Amino acid sequence: MHTDPTSPHGERRAAEKFLVRAAAPQDAAAIIQLRSAYILSTPLSAQWIRRCADELAVRLMPDGDARAFVIDSPTGGPVACALGLIHPVLAAPSYPHGLAARVQMVATHPEYRRRGYARAVVGKLVDHLADEHITLFELHTSAEAAPLYRELGFSGSPALMRMTRHSKCAVAAHDAQPEETWVPPEQYAQSLPKAVAFVCLYVTDEEDRPLQLHSVYSPSHPWHMIGGAMDLGERPWDAAVRECREETGMSVKGPPRLLATVYGQPRAQRPYR
Structure with a gap:
């Protein structure tokens, strides 16, 4: 019997042929590359990719707050990833352990889409987080991906509204170096x-x-x-x-010899140095 690989049954059948594994700190750079290329509206610069990869690598350590599951290509390296971040919240009857998780990103390289990769990594992530007693989840999804999350038990609320407040100026880490940008002379x-x-x-x-x-x-x-x-x-x-x-009216010949230099701070009457 032929199975359409684009149907849900076809995706499940294809999913049996690949391995989903937990991401390690050394996968951080590849995960950030996927996020930069296929999640963000504006790709990250090389400096920001390095900075985010360094941060994620620490958070993927056993005592960190990040959990990620990936699928590797046949030649090696993640081509699909689901990343979740754990954070504490005030406990409630439906989440008594006071822990919540945000599904930060789900990304698949275009060459590997429609094979069930996204379903596999998200399912593995959600199951793993549930094993850690996390029952409160948050994610933002597109209309195209919403059916997948509904199948995994997520539900939306028309009463919720996503609002983002941006600061007037970008906040950089104290040890971050400014990016080198060429400007006209x-x-x-x-x-x-x-x-x-x-x-x-x-x-x-x-x-x-x-x-x-x-x-x-x-x-x-x-x-x-x-x-x-x-x-x-x-x-x-x-x-x-x-x-x-x-x-x-005199013409001075060289060579010149410097005798002294004097530097003066700007003053009210002379605003230049």
Whole structure:
């Protein structure tokens, strides 16, 4: 007798040919890859995949709160997974042990769908959690997958509404490194702290007396050294040579020798560094 593999009976028959096993910490990366590719609306970056895999690996330890069952491909590695997370709740008559489980994800690689894999891993997960005295379950499902969960004993309530509150800014772990993102040079330049740079020359006469210029616009500081503000894109030495030529008519030859640098914090009248 021929059995249609797309029918429920066909799926059960196909399900007899594969092995469902409990996931181990070393399966964490593959499980997160399935979640990223087939569950989330936006795939995770490589950094987030590593971060989630590291977290899940710890939670899949014997004393962790995660339970997962997977089916491997013939060449090895999970291609289907059901993951549940256990959490404490206030006890009630229908869940006297005060434990609940959320079915966090059920995913199957597209090449292995319609073979009963999802039914097998979810069924194994639910049975295992029941053995741990968990009788309160929570999951979110699509309309296509709802019949499967009803067959496994789940029921929906039209009174329930899923609501999600997102923070205004993403919260990162204290040890997480910021993701490297390329931005256009112009945009990056605008994000840099603003600064103003001045250069000056220390010039002496034949008797080693310093040369200063008399200012015509600063009565409180009438004497100053040769120099001025650097132009955009100008090198410090080039600016010093230009200022000297403009203020004294002298042409300075190199090589330059740096005598000192001075750094000033921004002030109210001068908001740039």
